[in-house]
Amino acid sequence: MMAGSDDIRLRPRRGGALRPAAGSPQSRRRRRGAADLRARMQALAIRLALPLLLIALWAVAARSPGVAPVLPGPAAVLATLWQMTISGELFVHVAASLQRAFAGFVVAGIIGVAAGLAMSQSRLVNDILAGPVELLRPISSIAWIPLAILWFGIGFNSVVFVIVASCIFIILLNTLAAAQNVDRDLVNAALTLGATPRQIFTKVTVPSAMPGIMLGLRIAMTGAWGGVLIAEMIATREGLGYMIVRAQASYRPDIVIGGMIVIGFVGYALNWLFLALQRRITHV
Amino acid sequence: MSHMIEARQLTKRYVNERTGREVLALDHVDFTIAAGEFLCLVGPSGCGKSTFLQMVAGLEQVTEGTLTINGKPIAGPGADRGMVFQSYALFPWRNVIENIRFGLEIKGLSKAEMNEIAHAAAHQVGLHGFEHAYPKELSGGMKQRVGIARALANDPPVLLMDEPFAALDAQTREMLQEELLSLWQGANRTVLFVTHSVQEAVYLGSRIAIMTARPGRIKTVIDVGLQHPRDITAAAFGELMKPVYAALKEEVLKAAVSARALA
Amino acid sequence: MSDRPNTARVLALGALGVLLLIVVPWTLAVLSGVRPIILPSGWQLLDAADFLMRTDVLLHSTWVSLVRVNLGFLLAVVTAVPLGIVLGRSPLLFAAFEPVVESFRFVIPFAWIPLAILWFGTSEFGKLFIIWYAGFFVLLLPTIEAVQGIDKDLIAAARTLGATRWTIFWRVAFPAIVPDLLLAMRVAFAVCWIAILAAELVASRAGLGYMITDARELLQTEVVIIGMVVIGCIGAIYNALFIRLQRLVQY
Ligand SMILES: Nc1ncnc2c1ncn2[C@@H]1O[C@H](COP(=O)(O)OP(=O)(O)OP(=O)(O)O)[C@@H](O)[C@H]1O
Ligand SMILES: [Mg+2]
Numbered sequence: 008m009m010a011g012s013d014d015i016r017l018r019p020r021r022g023g024a025l026r027p028a029a030g031s032p033q034s035r036r037r038r039r040g041a042a043d044l045r046a047r048m049q050a051l052a053i054r055l056a057l058p059l060l061l062i063a064l065w066a067v068a069a070r071s072p073g074v075a076p077v078l079p080g081p082a083a084v085l086a087t088l089w090q091m092t093i094s095g096e097l098f099v100h101v102a103a104s105l106q107r108a109f110a111g112f113v114v115a116g117i118i119g120v121a122a123g124l125a126m127s128q129s130r131l132v133n134d135i136l137a138g139p140v141e142l143l144r145p146i147s148s149i150a151w152i153p154l155a156i157l158w159f160g161i162g163f164n165s166v167v168f169v170i171v172a173s174c175i176f177i178i179l180l181n182t183l184a185a186a187q188n189v190d191r192d193l194v195n196a197a198l199t200l201g202a203t204p205r206q207i208f209t210k211v212t213v214p215s216a217m218p219g220i221m222l223g224l225r226i227a228m229t230g231a232w233g234g235v236l237i238a239e240m241i242a243t244r245e246g247l248g249y250m251i252v253r254a255q256a257s258y259r260p261d262i263v264i265g266g267m268i269v270i271g272f273v274g275y276a277l278n279w280l281f282l283a284l285q286r287r288i289t290h291v
Numbered sequence: 292m293s294h295m296i297e298a299r300q301l302t303k304r305y306v307n308e309r310t311g312r313e314v315l316a317l318d319h320v321d322f323t324i325a326a327g328e329f330l331c332l333v334g335p336s337g338c339g340k341s342t343f344l345q346m347v348a349g350l351e352q353v354t355e356g357t358l359t360i361n362g363k364p365i366a367g368p369g370a371d372r373g374m375v376f377q378s379y380a381l382f383p384w385r386n387v388i389e390n391i392r393f394g395l396e397i398k399g400l401s402k403a404e405m406n407e408i409a410h411a412a413a414h415q416v417g418l419h420g421f422e423h424a425y426p427k428e429l430s431g432g433m434k435q436r437v438g439i440a441r442a443l444a445n446d447p448p449v450l451l452m453d454e455p456f457a458a459l460d461a462q463t464r465e466m467l468q469e470e471l472l473s474l475w476q477g478a479n480r481t482v483l484f485v486t487h488s489v490q491e492a493v494y495l496g497s498r499i500a501i502m503t504a505r506p507g508r509i510k511t512v513i514d515v516g517l518q519h520p521r522d523i524t525a526a527a528f529g530e531l532m533k534p535v536y537a538a539l540k541e542e543v544l545k546a547a548v549s550a551r552a553l554a
Numbered sequence: 555m556s557d558r559p560n561t562a563r564v565l566a567l568g569a570l571g572v573l574l575l576i577v578v579p580w581t582l583a584v585l586s587g588v589r590p591i592i593l594p595s596g597w598q599l600l601d602a603a604d605f606l607m608r609t610d611v612l613l614h615s616t617w618v619s620l621v622r623v624n625l626g627f628l629l630a631v632v633t634a635v636p637l638g639i640v641l642g643r644s645p646l647l648f649a650a651f652e653p654v655v656e657s658f659r660f661v662i663p664f665a666w667i668p669l670a671i672l673w674f675g676t677s678e679f680g681k682l683f684i685i686w687y688a689g690f691f692v693l694l695l696p697t698i699e700a701v702q703g704i705d706k707d708l709i710a711a712a713r714t715l716g717a718t719r720w721t722i723f724w725r726v727a728f729p730a731i732v733p734d735l736l737l738a739m740r741v742a743f744a745v746c747w748i749a750i751l752a753a754e755l756v757a758s759r760a761g762l763g764y765m766i767t768d769a770r771e772l773l774q775t776e777v778v779i780i781g782m783v784v785i786g787c788i789g790a791i792y793n794a795l796f797i798r799l800q801r802l803v804q805y
C-alpha cells in the first residue's frame with residue numbers, strides 16, 4: 008500500500024491554470040523497472056476508480072424515471088456526438104469557435120505584449136497607460152458583450168471584441184511584470200559584454216521575460232476559450248456556445264452534454280498544445 | 292595589450308531612494324593597478340569591494356574624484372572590461388556556446404568567426420562536450436567556467452571578478468584557480484579579483500590590496516613575491532598570509548565594533 | 555527607476571492617459587455625430603444615471619447580483635477548502651480525485667449554463683450552481699497545493715513539542731496555508747463575479763447582467779455603460795478588500 012502511494016506522489020503534476028509547467032523532462036522520462044509494474048497497475052486502478060464510478064452513477068441516474076428526460080445516459084450522449092461528427096455539424100461549430108478564439112487571442116496577444124513591453128521600457132508610457140488600464144481592467148469581459156453587440160452587431164466582430172477584452176489585460180500585466188523583473192546581474196553581464204540599451208532589450212529583456220509572457224498567454228488562452236463560448240451564446244448563430252444554448256432551447260440535453268464534453272476536450276487540447284509549444288520555445 | 296587603472300580621490304556615495312539616507316561606500320581612494328598585474332582585493336564585508344569593481348566596470352557612477360583606464364575616464368560599461376559574477380549571471384535561455392558567443396554577437400562578427408572563437412574559449416576552460424547544455428543542466432563549477440569563457444571570448448584587456456569562486460566547493464575552486472592562472476599567464480591581461488579568502492588572494496595575486504572597514508579606503512598593499520606555481524604548504528606561503536590576515540582581522544573587528552555602535 | 559513612486563506624478567499622468575485615450579476620443583466621436591446608440595454623450599449618461607437612481611432599478615439589480623455572488627462564493631469556500639485540505643493530506647485520495655478534478659477543470663463554468671437551465675430552469679438554484687462551480691475549482695487546486703507545501707519540519711517540530719493532532723491543525727497547519735487560501739479566494743471571487751454576470755446574461759430576469767442585456771435590447775446604451783461601471787467598481791472593491799485581508803496575514 009505504501010509503495011503505491013509513494014509511487015503516486017512521484018508522478019509529475021500537470022501545470023495548473025495559474026502555474027507554469029511542473030516536472031522536468033528528466034522526471035517525465037524516468038524509466039522504471041519491471042519490479043514496479045505492480046505498483047503502477049495499482050496506481051492506475053486508483054486513478055481510474057473514481058471516474059468509472061462517476062460514469063456508472065451517471066448511467067444509473069439516467070435510467071431513473073424522474074431524471075431521464077433531462078439526463079441522457081453516457082451511451083446516448085456518445086451516440087449523439089458520433090452522429091454530429093459524421094454529419095459534419097460538430098466540426099462546423101468547433102471550427103467557428105476556434106477561429107474566433109484564435110483571432111481574438113492573436114489580436115489581444117499582439118497589443119498586450121507590445122503595450123506591456125513598452126510600459127516596461129518607459130516610465131512615461133507606463134504612467135500614462137496605467138490610468139486607462141486600471142480603469143478598464145476591473146470591468147469583467149462579460150460586461151462588454153452588450154456593448155459589443157451594440158457596436159458591431161451580431162457576429163464575428165462582436166465575439167472577437169469580447170475575447171480581446173477578456174484576455175488583453177492578463178497578457179499585458181504578465182508581460183509588464185516579467186519585463187520589469189529581469190535579473191539585474193543579467194543586464195550587467197550584457198553591459199560588460201558591450202551591449203547597447205537596444206541590444207539589452209532584444210537580447211536580454213525579451214528572452215528573459217519570455218516565460219512570464221508565455222504564462223500570461225496561456226492563462227489568457229483559457230480566458231479566450233471561455234470568452235468565445237459565452238459570447239457565442241448571445242451574439243452569434245454558430246459555434247459551440249451557440250450550439251449548446253440552442254440545444255437547451257430545443258430541449259436536447261444530449262447535445263448540451265455532448266457539447267460540454269467537446270468544450271472540455273478542446274480546452275484540454277489547447278492547453279496541452281500550448282505547453283508543448285512553450286517547451287520548444289523557452290528552455291527555462 | 293593590457294591596461295592600467297587609476298583611482299584618484301575616488302569617492303562613492305549611495306543614496307537610498309526610499310529613506311533618502313546616504314551611505315559613504317568609498318572615501319577618497321587613491322590607488323593604481325598596474326597593467327598586466329593580478330590584483331586581489333580583500334576587505335571586511337560591506338567595505339565597498341563590489342562597489343569599486345562595479346565602478347571600474349562602468350556599472351556604477353563615480354560620485355567624486357576620478358577613475359581612469361589608461362588615462363581616460365570611465366564613462367560607462369564596455370567590452371574592454373569583462374566581468375565574471377559570483378552568481379554566474381548566465382542567460383538561462385542560451386546554451387553554453389550561445390552564452391559564450393553573446394559578446395561576439397554584440398561585436399557583429401560573422402557566424403563562422405563567432406563559432407570558432409566560442410568553441411576555442413569553451414575548450415580553453417574545459418567545457419568540451421558541454422557546448423549544447425543549458426545552464427540549468429550544469430553544476431556550479433561548470434557554470435562559472437561558462438562565465439569565464441564568456442568574458443574571455445571578448446578578449447578584454449581587463450578582467451573583473453567579484454568573488455567568482457565563493458559559491459563553489461573546495462576541489463572545484465582549486466581547479467578553477469589553477470585554470471584561471473594559466474589563462475592569465477598566457478595573455479597579457481589585467482585582473483582585478485575580489486575575494487574573502489586570504490589563501491586564495493595569496494595563491495593568485497601578484498599584489499593584494501586590503502581595504503578598511505566602511506567607508507572603504509585602501510589600508511595596505513602587499514606584494515606577493517612568489518613565483519607561480521605556488522605551494523600553499525610551503526613555509527614562505529604561510530609567512531605571506533600572516534600580515535594579510537592581521538590587517539584584515541583588524542578591519543573586520545573595526546567593522547563589527549562600528550556595527551554594534553550603530554545598533 | 556526610483557523605488558518610491560511619486561504619487562502626484564503617477565496620478566497626473568494616469569489622468570492624462572485616461573483623458574487622451576478615453577475621454578478625448580469619446581468626445582470627438584460624440585461631437586462628430588455618432589449616434590447615441592453607439593456612444594451616448596456625458597449628459598445622456600448623467601440623465602440615465604439619475605433615472606436609474608430614482609426608479610431603483612440599478613440598486614435592485616446590484617443587490618440581486620451581490621446576494622447571488624456572495625452566496626455562491628461562500629458555498630464554494632465551505633466545500634472546496636475542506637475537500638482541498640483532505641486531498642492535500644492524503645496522497646491516495648489525491649490520486650483518486652485528481653483525474654476527475656483535472657477533467658472538470660477544463661469544462662469551463664459557462665458551458666454549464668444551458669444544462670443548469672435545463673435542470674433548474676431560471677430558478678436561483680441554477681445560478682448558485684454556476685457560481686459555486688466557477689469558484690470551486692479555482693479554490694480547490696491552490697488549497698491542495700498549499701497543504702502539500704506545508705513544511706514537514708514544522709509539523710515534526712510541533713509534534714516533538716507534544717502538540718496534539720487537533721492543535722497542530724489549528725495552530726500550525728492552518729495558519730501556514732491561510733495566505734495561499736486568501737490569494738485563491740481573491741482569484742475565485744473574481745471568477746464567481748464573472749460567472750454570475752454570464753449566467754444573468756443568458757438566463758435571468760434580474761441582476762446586473764440582466765439589466766445590461768435588457769438595456770441592450772432596448773438600445774439604451776447609457777444604461778449598458780452605467781451597468782459596466784457598476785460591475786467594474788464592485789469587482790475592484792472586492793479585489794481591494796481581499797488584498798487588505800492578505801496584507802493582514804502577511805507574516
Ligand atoms: N545600490 C546600493 N544602494 C545603496 N547602498 C548600497 C548599494 N550597493 C551597495 N551599497 C552599500 O555600500 C556599501 C558597500 O557595498 P559593497 O557591495 O560594495 O560591499 P562589499 O565590500 O562588496 O561587501 P561584500 O563583501 O559583502 O560583498 C555597503 O554598505 C552597502 O550597503
Ligand atoms: Mg560584494
